[in-house]
Amino acid sequence: MAKVRNISGFPEWLPEQKIVEEALIGRVRAVYESFGFAPIETPAVELYSTLAAKGGEEKEIYALRRAAAGPDEAGEKDDALALHFDLTVPLARYVAQHLNDLVFPFKRYQLQKVWRGERPQKGRFREFYQLDIDVIARDVLPLAADAEVVTVLDHALAALALGEHGIRLNNRKILQGLYESFGLDSQARAAAIATVDKLDKIGEEGVRDVFRAADEIDDVMADRILETTTLRAAPAEALAKLRAMGVANALFDEGVDELERVIELVPSDARKRLVVDLSLARGLDYYTGTIFEAYLDGQPEFGTVASGGRYDDLASQFTNKKLPGVGASIGLTRLMDLAFQKKLVETGRKSPARALIAIFDESERAACNAVADEVREHGVACEVALKKAKLGKQMQYADAKGIEYVLFVNAETKTVEAKELASGEQKEIEDLAAWCRGVLHS
Numbered sequence: 001m002a003k004v005r006n007i008s009g010f011p012e013w014l015p016e017q018k019i020v021e022e023a024l025i026g027r028v029r030a031v032y033e034s035f036g037f038a039p040i041e042t043p044a045v046e047l048y049s050t051l052a053a054k055g056g057e058e059k060e061i062y063a064l065r066r067a068a069a070g071p072d073e074a075g076e077k078d079d080a081l082a083l084h085f086d087l088t089v090p091l092a093r094y095v096a097q098h099l100n101d102l103v104f105p106f107k108r109y110q111l112q113k114v115w116r117g118e119r120p121q122k123g124r125f126r127e128f129y130q131l132d133i134d135v136i137a138r139d140v141l142p143l144a145a146d147a148e149v150v151t152v153l154d155h156a157l158a159a160l161a162l163g164e165h166g167i168r169l170n171n172r173k174i175l176q177g178l179y180e181s182f183g184l185d186s187q188a189r190a191a192a193i194a195t196v197d198k199l200d201k202i203g204e205e206g207v208r209d210v211f212r213a214a215d216e217i218d219d220v221m222a223d224r225i226l227e228t229t230t231l232r233a234a235p236a237e238a239l240a241k242l243r244a245m246g247v248a249n250a251l252f253d254e255g256v257d258e259l260e261r262v263i264e265l266v267p268s269d270a271r272k273r274l275v276v277d278l279s280l281a282r283g284l285d286y287y288t289g290t291i292f293e294a295y296l297d298g299q300p301e302f303g304t305v306a307s308g309g310r311y312d313d314l315a316s317q318f319t320n321k322k323l324p325g326v327g328a329s330i331g332l333t334r335l336m337d338l339a340f341q342k343k344l345v346e347t348g349r350k351s352p353a354r355a356l357i358a359i360f361d362e363s364e365r366a367a368c369n370a371v372a373d374e375v376r377e378h379g380v381a382c383e384v385a386l387k388k389a390k391l392g393k394q395m396q397y398a399d400a401k402g403i404e405y406v407l408f409v410n411a412e413t414k415t416v417e418a419k420e421l422a423s424g425e426q427k428e429i430e431d432l433a434a435w436c437r438g439v440l441h442s
Contacts, residue, residue: 009120010127011333016347016402021129021336024345025111027159028131028330032109035152037133040108042090044115048080050093053317060085060116062126083115087132088286088314088327095136095325096318105145106136123303123334131156134327136315141324143258146290146310147265153306153328154270157294162335162344164297165305166273169235170280171259172287172309174242177252182224188216190285192225197283199229200303229279235263238276255289262290288312290326302338306330349402352381354439355418356398357407359385367411371432375407378436382407395421405439 006012013021029039051061064081084090087110095106110132118124133152135145150167157165172193179189195210202210204226211217217225231241242256263274282291291309296302308328315323339345355375357368368384375382383403385394398406399421407429408417418435419426429435 007126009118009125011125011337013336014347014350016350017336017340019349019352020345020347021332024160024332024336025129025131027161028156028332029109029111031152031156031159032131032133035107035133035148035155037107037109037152040091040094040110041112042084042087042094042110044083044113045081046084046090046093048082050317051082051085051089060118062115062117085116086114087112087130087329088134088311091132091134091136091325091327092315092323093318095323096315096321099319099321104136104138105141107133108136109133123301123338125333125337128331128333131330131332132327134325136323136325139322139324141310141326143261143290144265146258146262146326149308149326149328150262150266150274150290150292151270153292153294153308153330154266154273156330157306160330160335162296162339163299165294166275166297167270167292167294168232168275168277168280169259169263169290169292170277171255171290172282173251173255173258173289174278175255175281177249177255178228178247179225180251181247181249182221184217184221191216193281194283194285196225196229196279197281199279199281231276231278233276235271235274235276239263242276258289282307282309286311286314292328294330299338299342302335304331305335351383351401351403353383353401353403354380355382355405355407356394356401356403357382357384357409358391358394359388360391362388364409364411367414368409371407371409371416374432375436378433378440380436380439395419 045064048061048063052058062083064083091108091110095102112130113127114130115127118126120126133149135141135149137145150169154167175193175196176189179192184192191214195207198210199207207226208219208222211222212219231238233241239256239260259276263271266274280291280293282293287309289310289312292307293304294306296305306328308326310324310326312324313322314325315321340347357372359365359368365384372382372384385397395406404421406419406421408419410416416429416432417426418429
């Protein structure tokens, strides 16, 4: 018989891992909602043309068709279906479609899986969760939105509690203005930004090789571009260095002004974790202003754990209304995979149940079920043993699943005792509601 396996790049977690994932998603959701972001969900399937028009690489998009569909049903390529590779492009379609039903500025969060046809490797998946927030406005979006999204991201990463983090910050206008001042035309500027975005992966020589192969940027210009990528400093120092560069370009100045204003609007506590980094480019072509990436301190193998930025015309393919936005995305699946490997999270519990009610005689099942219902009403997840067994067997089962307490119900005396497995302590529960509150706060 062939070995049973799942498809490479499509992760599936054991129960103890899935419980952690759900808990982390819950923490991020709580942060997002605390800032007033509302939940939405868009279909996994979009028109191929919708996804390909805004920065999606063809090789990364999973096209979709029914197995038995004939040529007349599949449609032309532009009308074919595909799985979304991110949540930002579907958001643009969603906002344009529901324009008259939404209140602006529209603040949404979206916690969904996305699919990309990447080569599976450590930390790279074809199916993964993204935890996104975005703010969309009509006509004009104040820079306060950029600062708020950066702040929310800072709070969300703190809530995940996977270690100290930092946020690299830049503005696409700075790069565009800088490269324009170097004499690069629009096509060469776009190529330069896309290539600089790969600097962390391919290194300086790799960047030079890409420039040479494209035959748009010579070695002298490549050196000038790479020299600017070394500017990485705390906000005050970086802004001073940017001002001192003496770049005579209006777009560059606009980008520096915007960057400075966003930094000013980020609360002081979060501002301590900001680093201005001119090597940050963000490859997707829909970014137009503020851009940022988050990382974990002392964990270089994690790379970028969250990212985002501002886009001024993402919805232009769907509507003639101007709908600028800014958003951030946490790649949870990759983050979890590395956290499991490095044991940054505990995965002991294989069940959400905190208590197991033991059964020694089937005649007591009704009484045990009644106690279980009361325990659940007080907010504590609880299992009732499915069959009677010796105490040792039931204790072993509870311990194997990470259940913390075993409860013993005496139907005759109408008393309940609780045994804490970690300490071995066993005592009668005098007030079940109070006991449940204690469990919930432990």
